[in-house]
Amino acid sequence: MEHAAEHHGHAAPVGKTYVLARFETGEALVDACYKVREKGFESIDTHSPYPLHGGDEALGLGRSRVPRIALAGGLAGMFGGYLMMVYMNAWNWPINVGGRPPHAPPSFIPITFETTVLLCSLSIFFGLLVLMRLPQPYHAAFELEQFRSAVNDGFWLSVALPPGSDGKDAAALASQLGAKEVSTVKESVE
Amino acid sequence: MAAAEHAAAASGADALDAYPLMVGKQDNTTLTGNLLAHVWARPDKGWLLSFMIALSGSGALVLAITVTLVEGIGAWGNNIPVGWAFDITNFVWWIGIGHAGTLISAILFLFQQRWRTAINRFSEAMTIFAVMCAGLFPLLHTGRPWFAYFMFPYPSTLEMWPQFKSPLIWDVFAVSTYFTVSVLFWYLGLIPDLASLRDASKSPIQRKLYGIFALGWRGSGRHWHNYKVGYLLLAGLSTPLVVSVHTIVSFDFAVSLIPGWHTTIFPPYFVAGAVFSGFAMVMSWMVPARHFLGLKHVITMRHLENMNKIILATGMLVSYGYLMEHFIAWYSGNQFEWFVFFNRATGPYKGVYYLMLFCNVLVPQLFWFKYFRTSIPWMFIASIFVNIGMWCERFVIIVTSLHRDFLPAAWDMYYPTWVDITLFLGTIGFFSTCFLLFLKFIPAVAVSEVKELNEELQHRPAPVTVVTGA
Numbered sequence: 001m002e003h004a005a006e007h008h009g010h011a012a013p014v015g016k017t018y019v020l021a022r023f024e025t026g027e028a029l030v031d032a033c034y035k036v037r038e039k040g041f042e043s044i045d046t047h048s049p050y051p052l053h054g055g056d057e058a059l060g061l062g063r064s065r066v067p068r069i070a071l072a073g074g075l076a077g078m079f080g081g082y083l084m085m086v087y088m089n090a091w092n093w094p095i096n097v098g099g100r101p102p103h104a105p106p107s108f109i110p111i112t113f114e115t116t117v118l119l120c121s122l123s124i125f126f127g128l129l130v131l132m133r134l135p136q137p138y139h140a141a142f143e144l145e146q147f148r149s150a151v152n153d154g155f156w157l158s159v160a161l162p163p164g165s166d167g168k169d170a171a172a173l174a175s176q177l178g179a180k181e182v183s184t185v186k187e188s189v190e
Numbered sequence: 191m192a193a194a195e196h197a198a199a200a201s202g203a204d205a206l207d208a209y210p211l212m213v214g215k216q217d218n219t220t221l222t223g224n225l226l227a228h229v230w231a232r233p234d235k236g237w238l239l240s241f242m243i244a245l246s247g248s249g250a251l252v253l254a255i256t257v258t259l260v261e262g263i264g265a266w267g268n269n270i271p272v273g274w275a276f277d278i279t280n281f282v283w284w285i286g287i288g289h290a291g292t293l294i295s296a297i298l299f300l301f302q303q304r305w306r307t308a309i310n311r312f313s314e315a316m317t318i319f320a321v322m323c324a325g326l327f328p329l330l331h332t333g334r335p336w337f338a339y340f341m342f343p344y345p346s347t348l349e350m351w352p353q354f355k356s357p358l359i360w361d362v363f364a365v366s367t368y369f370t371v372s373v374l375f376w377y378l379g380l381i382p383d384l385a386s387l388r389d390a391s392k393s394p395i396q397r398k399l400y401g402i403f404a405l406g407w408r409g410s411g412r413h414w415h416n417y418k419v420g421y422l423l424l425a426g427l428s429t430p431l432v433v434s435v436h437t438i439v440s441f442d443f444a445v446s447l448i449p450g451w452h453t454t455i456f457p458p459y460f461v462a463g464a465v466f467s468g469f470a471m472v473m474s475w476m477v478p479a480r481h482f483l484g485l486k487h488v489i490t491m492r493h494l495e496n497m498n499k500i501i502l503a504t505g506m507l508v509s510y511g512y513l514m515e516h517f518i519a520w521y522s523g524n525q526f527e528w529f530v531f532f533n534r535a536t537g538p539y540k541g542v543y544y545l546m547l548f549c550n551v552l553v554p555q556l557f558w559f560k561y562f563r564t565s566i567p568w569m570f571i572a573s574i575f576v577n578i579g580m581w582c583e584r585f586v587i588i589v590t591s592l593h594r595d596f597l598p599a600a601w602d603m604y605y606p607t608w609v610d611i612t613l614f615l616g617t618i619g620f621f622s623t624c625f626l627l628f629l630k631f632i633p634a635v636a637v638s639e640v641k642e643l644n645e646e647l648q649h650r651p652a653p654v655t656v657v658t659g660a
Contacts, residue, residue: 026645046411049218049386050642051418055411064419088343088351097355107355110438114363117431118370121424125374128420132413134381135405142408148389151382151409151638153218 015187018140019159019167020147021174022181026052029155032177033058036159039173043160047141047150066127073123074116081115082108140187147185209492209564211305211647216487218641225637226390228483233630236482241626247619254612255330263333265609272592272604277327279584280614282439283467284324284621285365286460286580289432290468291317292372295379296428305496307643308488311383311636312479313472314376319624320471321369323617328361330613357441364438371431375424378417381407382638436464443587450530450591453518459511463580466504466550469497470576477570479629488635491564498563501576505554508583512551526596534590538603542582543590549579 023029030052036044037060046055085108089095094102129135141147141158150156157179159170167184174182216224233241257265268275291313298306329335341362343352352359385407388400407413440460443451473494480489519531534543553575556562562569594601628634 047409048411048414049222049382049409050638050645051414052411053645056415059411059415061412061415064416066416066419066423070420070423084343085354089354093349093351095353097353100355104355110357110360110434110441111354111363113430113434114360114367114438117427117434118363118367121371121374121427124420124423124427125378128378128416129405131416132410134407134413137401137406139406139408147408151385151389151407152222156409 015189016140017161017165017167017184017186019161019170019174020141020144020183020185021157021159021171021177021179022146022149023155023157023177023179026055026155028178029157030054030058032157032174032179035177036157036170036173041159041170041173045158045160047147047154047156047158049151049153052155065131066124069127069131070120070124073127074120076123077116077119078112080119082112084115085111140185143185143188144183146181146183209490209495211308211490211492212640212644213487213490216644218644221488221637221641221644222386222390224484225488225633225635225640226387228485228629229387229631229633230392234482237626237630241623244619244622244626247616248623249619250612251616251620254609254616255326257609258330258613259335263331265607267605267607267610269602269604271595271600271602272589274331274588274592275604276585276606276610276614277331278442279581279588280617281324281327282460282584282588283581284320284327284617285368285439286436286464286467286584287471287577288317288320288324288368288372288468289436289461289464290472291315291320292368292428292432293465293468294472295375296425296432299422299425300429303496304643304646305493307639308485308490308635309472309476309493309497310639311376311379311632312476312634313468314372314379315625315628315632316468316472316475317372318369318376319621319628320468321365321372322624323621325365325369326617327613328358357438357445360438361442364435368431368435371424371428375421375428378421378424379636379639380632381405382409383633383636385409386637387633433461436461448591448595449524449526450519450534450587453515455511455514455518459508459515462504462507462511463583466501466508466554467577467580469501469504470573470580473497473501473569473573474577475625477566477573479634483629483634485635488640494566494569495560495563498557498569498572501573502554502557505550505557505576509551512547529594530591533594534586537590537594539586539590539593543586546579546582546586549575550583553579 021032023032026048029046029048033044033046033055037058044059046052046059048055052058086103089104090102096102100107141150141156146154147156157174159167159174161167161170171182171184266276268277291310294306294313295310295317299310329338332338340346340350341352341359352362354360381404384400384404388397388404391397391400437457437460440456444453444456446452476489476494476497480486516531519527522528534540553572556568556572562572589604593604
């Protein structure tokens with residue numbers, strides 16, 4: 001994005017262009033993905049109402065980063081929770097409750113568990129939003145009214161075109177692979 | 191209706207499965223249409239009438255809360271020795287009801303129980319509303335709920351920290367974590383369906399409103415890639431969380447030294463009871479909802495029968511809990527412990543005790559028989575009984591253990607006041623209000639997951655066809 005702006009100097013920013021192609025079934029879309037990538041189109045994406053079987057491999061995606069984010073959040077919650085209790089009840093203001101020592105590990109287990117789960121879940125949820133770049137109210141694909149079937153019953157392939165390409169080659173390839181409708185959409189830039 | 195389901199089963203997938211997971215031949219287009227239909231439909235008279243009744247209940251709740259705040263908790267029937275009564279009974283009852291939602295959405299998800307798919311959204315919503323009702327009671331019982339933030343660890347000018355060795359503070363953390371995680375899990379699952387609503391909507395206002403909550407979801411494969419993992423991990427976290435929440439609720443009792451409360455069986459026994467009552471509550475709502483929302487093709491007799499089997503199983507666990515509690519009370523040889531149990535069965539609250547045994551031990555036994563497991567009226571009636579029975583159980587545990595304590599001179603009776611009763615009925619009204627709004631504005635089944643399930647079911651070879659061919 002930044003590079004594109006540099007190339008064009010001070011000219012009006014150019015929005016991205018996508019070729020959108022609808023396939024009948026999820027399988028057809030997954031097959032098409034492999035073939036489109038073979039032809040050298042790398043910035044492709046699928047859009048489907050539910051996760052496609054084999055979709056991750058077809059897009060060439062590696063392991064998700066979510067588990068590592070979750071682990072980091074969980075560890076932060078575990079140590080943070082436990083140390084918080086030690087600080088508050090044993091160090092900053094020790095209270096004798098029923099003769100238990102100020103630092104009473106068994107009594108601190110339940111809350112340690114809860115803070116672990118809480119921070120882990122929060123990091124998963126917000127980590128996901130960051131990874132998915134949501135909320136994102138505008139996307140070029142929404143320019144095409146038919147694309148709205150992507151979350152209901154359509155299986156769409158989207159190819160982000162490199163700058164300067166008119167997308168005819170990608171569109172032709174998609175039709176050849178059996179796409180039912182093919183369109184080119186341009187990001188609207190204000 | 192049963193005949194139609196049989197016919198569908200005969201033509202459908204599995205020879206061993208009497209009832210299919212989905213009736214009729216569905217595809218993504220028909221599912222989008224019929225699962226979202228109830229959101230687009232104008233509310234009918236039945237919904238409006240129920241909503242008005244529920245809203246009156248919420249109004250009564252506001253009244254009872256106002257009286258409680260103005261007069262203080264002296265407006266309740268609580269006294270010394272019965273310091274905990276309706277409030278904590280209702281708290282435990284509601285929190286337990288919430289647990290079925292998490293069990294269905296998380297634990298059955300991890301076990302890859304495909305029948306959970308049609309009912310998880312519904313039960314998760316129930317979890318959230320039930321926890322909201324539950325949280326209200328301890329909050330009000332503090333007497334000054336406007337100081338409730340004292341319970342959270344924040345650096346205050348009072349230089350006071352929460353006392354983390356108390357099960358009551360554990361409860362604050364458990365319930366607030368449970369609520370937060372349930373909301374996140376529910377909302378995460380809802381995002382694809384909100385996008386589905388956005389893009390299936392006809393009016394620009396609906397498109398805009400659902401669009402805001404859908405966050406710009408476009409079913410991207412790169413999103414699904416992370417989403418699937420995140421959802422699975424949240425399910426994995428919710429599973430121990432739900433067990434921990436009712437365990438910690440039971441610690442409120444078990445960690446104390448009151449006879450009848452101070453027992454090691456409480457955590458598993460409370461968790462089983464929570465699932466038992468939660469499934470009953472899901473059943474009580476699902477039977478009418480699937481009828482009125484036109485969801486019989488995705489919430490089939492198979493789902494209902496499986497739920498009844500879980501009610502039977504958890505009912506047996508609860509019965510075992512009762513048996514063991516009584517056995518240990520006798521076997522311990524502790525006269526105070528034994529007296530509590532003797533007093534439950536013969537004391538002034540024995541009616542509640544026998545109602546509890548009837549509802550929780552006898553009624554679920556019906557579900558040994560397929561006839562009752564698959565009979566809509568019977569399962570509805572049984573679920574209502576279980577709801578009542580589990581409320582009685584919490585009342586018996588709390589009130590009968592307290593009202594006759596160590597010294598006969600200190601004994602006293604507890605009677606609920608109208609404020610107690612209105613608060614309880616009011617939360618039922620509030621719960622129903624939230625639930626009816628949910629059923630009106632959000633798809634009651636997880637549309638995206640049902641489509642995925644449909645896809646899987648269609649790719650499964652159908653043994654029936656093979657038999658016919660041979």
